[in-house]
Amino acid sequence: MSRFRDLAALSLGVILAASAAFAQQGGKLGLGRPASPDELAAWDIDVRPDGLGLPEGRGDVLTGEELYTGLCAACHGDFGEGTGRLPALAGGEGTLTDEFPVKTVGSFWPYLSTVWDYVHRTMPYGNSQSLSDDEVYALTAYILYLNDLVDEDFVLTRENLPAIRLPNEGGFIPDDRAGTELPAFSAEPCMENCKDRVEITARAGALDVTPEAEER
Amino acid sequence: MSDSDGRRGATRRGFIKGALAAGAGAASAGAAGAEAGDPAITELQPWMRAFGPGVDASPYGLPSEHESHVRRRYVEWLRPDTISAVNFTPIHQLDGIITPNGLCFERHHSGVALIDPGRHRLMINGLVDTPLVFTMEDLKRFPRENRIYFLECAANSGMEWRGPQLNGCQFTHGMIHNLMYTGIPLRHVLDEAGLKPGAKWLLAESADAAAMTRSIPLEKALDDCLLAFAMNGEALRPEQGYPLRLVVPGWEGNMWIKWLRRIEVGDRPWHQREETSKYTDLLGDGRTRRFTFEMDAKSVITSPSPQAPITHGPGPTIITGIAWSGRGTIARVDVTLDGGVNWHTARLSGPSFDKSLHRFYFEFDWDGRPMLLQSRAIDSTGYVQPTKDALRAVRGVSSGYHNNGIQTWAIDSEGRAENVEIS
Structure with missing residues (x-):
């Protein structure tokens, strides 16, 4: 309780003045401590398309195939075709304008670095960060092979990864809603007699996929 | 209500029918109550006679057991497992x-x-x-x-x-x-x-x-x-x-x-x-x-809705829902009862914060005829929530994300609601 009384004894004015000074000067409070090189190495695992963050290492397609068969195929399918609701990694080329597009590394993903980064940080599912860097290179090489983007003698390395282009890299555009949607969707809306007739065109009841109601 | 009602495992349709029957029963009991006396009043209830649990019986308080049906729900077919999955807030x-x-x-x-x-x-x-x-x-x-x-x-x-x-x-x-x-x-x-x-x-x-x-x-x-x-x-x-x-x-x-x-x-x-x-x-x-970060203005009527049908029949009826915008506050919400022929400006109640939910109400006298309910949010930038067809005209049907189109509930003459789309 004495600590509480001490705090209460501080005037509100002093507290406000202190935080105002902090905000105003952009000054530092001296909180936290410097991160050590070991700590940075343990946590700074992200990789960018330009190769920043990639560790030294290499892996070939055939090594990747062995790893894939043991660790990945049960969920992603023998040829990266996916299983059930678990995602396909290969195929789907040319389907992005189809009614049901198949979005895979080969058909959709813009950058190979994302494959390396994601496999390294969270695969295999349920045993994250258990793969060595070389194993991640090998699996990434095999995923390229499954997508017919490299031959079976291909070796992926820190040096050649950033230069490899995925087919859909150019398919991505920045958020353009400010030009395409906001003006179109900002007109004063109609309030009276806005339509001549209204008809129901589709019903969820026809599908019957809603979970059953809760008991009450 | 308890398991003794025997409704465990009932279908949604069964539930709605049951709710309607219960609503009708309550209404007739209320009317009869004027003559015979409402047992809720004339009979001494357990909580009127005896002590309830003491202070500290529940150091971290829980909702009434009569609210146990209010819970997050999961859609099994949506995801392969519950580890990488989603469940849903019971906004209704x-x-x-x-x-x-x-x-x-x-x-x-x-x-x-x-x-x-x-x-x-x-x-x-x-x-x-x-x-x-x-x-x-x-x-x-x-x-x-x-x-x-x-x-x-x-x-x-x-x-x-x-x-x-x-x-x-x-x-x-x-x-x-x-x-x-x-x-x-x-x-x-x-x-x-x-x-x-x-x-x-x-x-x-x-x-x-x-x-x-x-x-x-x-x-x-x-x-x-x-x-x-x-x-x-x-x-x-x-x-x-x-x-x-x-x-x-x-x-x-x-x-x-x-x-x-x-x-x-x-x-x-x-x-x-x-x-x-x-x-x-x-x-x-x-x-x-890519990098479509901002959430466009959106609203939905939470009641009545398929999980929250109208059970009281014609007469005074409340439509309520939520509206929000990633670009500011909600300036106005309009509601239609007839599928967008005529719109009525709803009443906002509660504090209006930037990038926060807003609560709207529309009170009216329901004549018991079928309705096509929609709500339409307008945010502080002047953006008007579009129809789903207007969104599809710009984005196609494969987008998956950022669907802020206007939602329609078809209400039938018994007050049941269904998720529909309209012309």
Whole structure:
């Protein structure tokens, strides 16, 4: 309780003045401590398309195939075709304008670095960060092979990864809603007699996929 | 009600019929009550005779057992397992603008990380003068702020892109919650590390087994992002990122990294899996929008709705719902009873905060005829919530994310509601 009384004894004015000074000067409070090189190495695992963050290492397609068969195929399918609701990694080329597009590394993903980064940080599912860097290179090489983007003698390395282009890299555009949607969707809306007739065109009841109601 | 009602495992249709029958029964009992006397009044109820539980019987209080049906729900066919999955806020059973902590929808990619706060650290690295590490105790010594924001998953209503699928606003619109966060402006912590010239983007990373990451423009981080440790006044729930989550007001929920362990500063985005393969918007022409961060204005009628039918018959009737915008406040909500022929401006009630849920009501005298209900939000920038067809005309049907189109509920003469689309 004495600590509480001490705090209460501080005037509100002093507290406000202190935080105002902090905000105003952009000054530092001296909180936290410097991160050590070991700590940075343990946590700074992200990789960018330009190769920043990639560790030294290499892996070939055939090594990747062995790893894939043991660790990945049960969920992603023998040829990266996916299983059930678990995602396909290969195929789907040319389907992005189809009614049901198949979005895979080969058909959709813009950058190979994302494959390396994601496999390294969270695969295999349920045993994250258990793969060595070389194993991640090998699996990434095999995923390229499954997508017919490299031959079976291909070796992926820190040096050649950033230069490899995925087919859909150019398919991505920045958020353009400010030009395409906001003006179109900002007109004063109609309030009276806005339509001549209204008809129901589709019903969820026809599908019957809603979970059953809760008991009450 | 209890299991003795024998309704466990009843179908939705059965439930609605039962609810209608119960409503009719209550109405007739009320009328008869004038002559015979309402047993709720004439009979001594157990709680009128005997003591209830004493103080401290429930040190962490729970809702009435009569509210046990109010809970998050999961759609089994939607995801392969419950580890990388989503459940839904029961928005049809809530009122006001604040979501109770235990009812906030969950979206995890590797389950709920159960973190000992004493062993949790936040690291700031990258383009900073000094890479720093903070304990939770360190973070709580920075000046903190309290702000109320909605969080909406970019995939909220995503199952409805091609047409109506799920009969219930919990499922069509329940990937949203609205909370008061207590946290530290992110800029304070970045200032502490010292931003280097060239800093333009951040990468936020979680401590769970997904090590979830998102790239965030530095401008947003310095504007209004928070490092939050409390929701509605108490510590974050584990499923909402305990002990620390990033708050990115008005922007898609996936960016609000839970179990936040690291923020890296860089000069360009990282193009991580959750911002390339996922959370991007495939358009009808095969191009894909990326970094579609802001959530467009949106609203939905939460009652009546398929899980919350009208059970009282014709007469005084209340339509209520929620509206929100990632670009500001909600200026107005219009409601139509006839599928958009005529619109009526609804009444907003409750505080109107920037990038927060707003609650609307429309009270009217229902004549018992079928209705086609819709709500339409207009935000403080003048943006008007579009129809689903207007969205599809711009984006095609494969987008999946960012579906903010107007929702239609068809109400039949018995008060039952169905998720439909109309011309």
